[in-house]
Amino acid sequence: MVADENLDPDVQNMFDEDVDDDSMTMDLSDVSDDVQREPLPAGIHECVVENHEFGSSSSGNPMITWTLRVIEPEYENRFLFYHTVVNKESGKRRLKKLLVRVCPDVELTSFNPKTFCDEGRALGLPCRAKVRVSTYQGNPTNDVTDILPPSDEENFLDG
Numbered sequence: 001m002v003a004d005e006n007l008d009p010d011v012q013n014m015f016d017e018d019v020d021d022d023s024m025t026m027d028l029s030d031v032s033d034d035v036q037r038e039p040l041p042a043g044i045h046e047c048v049v050e051n052h053e054f055g056s057s058s059s060g061n062p063m064i065t066w067t068l069r070v071i072e073p074e075y076e077n078r079f080l081f082y083h084t085v086v087n088k089e090s091g092k093r094r095l096k097k098l099l100v101r102v103c104p105d106v107e108l109t110s111f112n113p114k115t116f117c118d119e120g121r122a123l124g125l126p127c128r129a130k131v132r133v134s135t136y137q138g139n140p141t142n143d144v145t146d147i148l149p150p151s152d153e154e155n156f157l158d159g
Helices: 089-102 113-119 153-158
Strands: 043-056 062-070 079-085 126-136 139-148
Touching: 043 079, 043 113, 062 089, 062 113, 062 126, 062 139, 079 089, 079 126, 079 139, 089 126, 089 139
Parallel strands: none
Antiparallel strands: 043 062, 043 126, 062 079, 126 139
């Protein structure tokens, strides 16, 4: 297995470069079932677009799922998710706002969400995620409520 800089170090250390993946066995009996992480605090977090994928929502609506990687030192390499449904007016408004703020060079008059995602047009672009803390199945979780343009570099470096 190749080292993955985004993989939790405890997990990465479990792998030996010389182990055959097909014959590997592990004792998971002492591993905690609790995978819940503390959510990020509510507020605005500096991010980059790690991934965007065109697919369908659980109800079958076409949508883009955005994966944002937090780049602030305190929360570095934590991930946030944002969804834009593309067949409803509210989703189209969210998508347009995101594109104008993060990918201003994208042609809005002939936008094809599948092609946009397949080409990776927004990968690595900076942005800011407006986050709130909510509860899902009794556990605190993060919700991204808006995607904002990146802060200017001077303000980001200052604080």
